[in-house]
Amino acid sequence: MSDVFTSAWFYWAIGIAIGLPVGLITLTEWQHALRRRKSFLLKPVTLLRNYLLPLGALLLLMIEASRVPAGSTSVRMVGTLVAFVVLVLLLSGINAAVFQSAPDGSWRKRIPGIFLDVARFLLIAVGLAMIFAYIWGANVKGLFTALGITSIVVGLTLQNSVGQIISGLLMLFEQPFKIGDWLDTPAAKGRVVEVNWRAVHLETGTGLQITPNSVLAGASFTNLSRPPGKHTIMVTSVFAVDDAPDEVCAMLVRVASELPQCHPDLPPSAVPLGAKEYQTKIPLKSPADDGKAKATFLRWVWYSARRAGLHLDEAEDQFSTPERVTAAIRSIVAPTLRLDREEQQRLIPHATMERFGDGELVQRSGEVPAGIKFIVSGEVRLTAIAEDGSEVVVGSHERGSFLGQSTLTRQPVIGWSYAVGEVTMVYLAREQVETIVHDNPLLLQEFGRTIEQRRDYMLRAVATSEGDDAS
Template sequence: MANVFSSAWFYWAVGIAFGLPLGLVALTEWQHALQRKQGALLRPVTILRNYLLPLIALLLLMLEANQIPPHATSVRVVATLAAFVVLVLMLSGINAALFQSAPDGSWRKRMPSIFLDVLRFVLIAVGVAMIFAYIWGANVKGLFTALGITSIVVGLTLQNSVGQIISGLLMLFEQPFKLGDWIETPQAKGRVVEVNWRATHLETGTGLQITPNSVLASASFTNLSRPEGQHTCEVDVVFAHDDPPDRVCDMLTRAAAELPQCDPDRAPKTVPIGGMEYRTKIPLKSPAEDGKAKATFRRWIWYAARREGLHLDETDDEFSTPERVSESFNKVVGPVLKLRRDEHEDLVEHARIERYGDGERMQRAGEVPSGMMFVLSGTVQMNAHLEDGSQVMAWTQDEGSFLGQSTLTRQPVLGSAYAVGEVAVVYLPRDTVADLVQRNPLLLQELGRTIEERREHVLRAVDQATDVDID
């Protein structure tokens, strides 16, 4: 018994028997703490707990407790596994300490992945060479010499290709764009969806444009996403010489401000650029909305220009003819207002037919309508405004209905009206409608009831939306 206590292997065995569980418990607690905090060192600690600590305990048990010679194959195998795990732990620790925890905008965050891959390859090659040299006694000097000579020969042979790759990698290190940015190159315009050591992949409207990094490094390109929140698109249009420039600029600016893609924190602007051309700068929330914003803007100004009596592309609007207005009165206005023949003929002279494009705002909440509109075709959606600025649909109006009746009481409307598809309306100015209702008190009472009913509809829609949000 005395020989057992005096033997060195006994203390090593006892130390490993108690030290291994205690080390596992300590590392487990550290691992759980890192999991709760989403720490960058979670993976290195996991490798240390699950692999390295048990292997070191096994190696010490073989060498010190069992007294197995170091040159034995079993010892060398375990030592090789432990050294390999140390190498993996070192790579994981460097990555976590230097790059995963790097602050945004630092050089560590901008480091291209290809550089990290090369660094990992060099460390792995050196580590494996040291494992074979010190554990297995292999001669690796000749191997490194051969690799050095081969690298020089390959570098001289492929110096042009390697130069392009290096220039592309240096461009990536500068990181003039990141995934999700929109860039415009001489070849294409699109969103960056992938960047690797050879090329940048752009998602365009016609497919995937693959541009070599060396091309981007040697040419100029535009990052449309930087600075953030400053992207604008420009639309050039032509009007007739007789159209007043101020009216044209005002109409184009108002149409641009109504676009759903327009940045609400910045205002669009329109300026004449000479001749009959005008340029509208539309601030957008994102470069991704550039094409859609331009298409919607051009569609809306086609309708807005005709309503304003302006001549987009020097074209006259011959849609609202007296014959068509008279026919529309017989169809929708006469039955709603219960017009007599003499009233019909008098009102036709002051009315006109207007058209709105899909999604256009026909009536803005908080404004007093300048007249009444009778829906000739299409559907109008009435929206109520909530306190947070959002909107909720209150009801829809189809052919034969009307809106803008609060023009008689000079009250601002509570909701906004939007065209669903193309909508054609018969427009009557306020003075014309006022003269009509003065001669017809019953019509005034009926319009008054309609105003109150629609006001209740708007308030009810707001209350219902508020109740849903609370629930």
């Protein structure tokens, strides 16, 4: 019995029997804590708990407790597994501590994943060579010589593919783009969704464009996402010779600035190019908005140019005819303003028909209306800006309603009005409305009540929205 307590294997066995469960419990608690924090160190700790600790205990048990010779095959196999797990653990720990946890924008975060794969492959190759050399006594020098000759033969056979890989590595080392950037290449225009050893994958409007790295490295391309916030599109328009250039440019800039895709901190601009052409420069939030921004701009310019009396594509607007104006005043304006037939006839020469495109701004918050617009067809959505800066929909107006009633009191509008679908309106200038109201004081009182009711309704709607968000 005394021989057992004096034997070295006994204390190794007791230490392993106690240390292994304690180590497993400790590492399990650490693993749970890292999982709750969603830490990048979770994977290395899992490798340590599930593989390295049990294999290390087994190796110690075989060598120290069971006295198995170190040169036996079983010990070498377990030792190989332990060394390989240590190698994987070191690589995983370095990757988690240095690269995965790196802050955005740092050099560690900007290193392409392909470089990490190459470095990881080389380290694994060197590590395996050391394992075979020290544990199994293999002649790794001859192995490396054979691999070198084989690599030369394979390189000559696959020189085109290897050239693409080298081109990709050099291009990624320069880092002219990253995942998520928008590129305009000779082959296609799209967003970078993947970069691998052979090619760059671009997501375009017609599918996935695969461009080999060697082709992209040898060609000229544009990174539309750099510098950030500086992407613009150019739209060319044609107007008649008689249209005043300053008036045309002001209209184009106004329409461009109202686009939802327009960059809020960068103003658009428009310049005449000569030969009846004008070019509008529109800064956008993202290159992804190119197509939608251009389509919306062209559609809104069509409506805005006709309202301003300009001749887009040298075309005449034949919409505001006396017949349409007469019908709109008889069916929409006369019931609201209580006009008799004689007053309607006097009003016809001073009224005009206007159209707004879907989503176009009809009335701006803070402006004093120059007249009243009566809705003939379509719908107008009313919105307001809450204290947190969000836009709140507070109501809508349909056929028979009107906007700009505060033109008589010279009060600024407190909400925004947008067209829902195509909207047709009949417009009366302030002077004409004042003449009508002057002959009918009761109408002025009704306008005053309407102004107060709409103001109170909009303020209540904003307050209700803010209360719902807070709850």
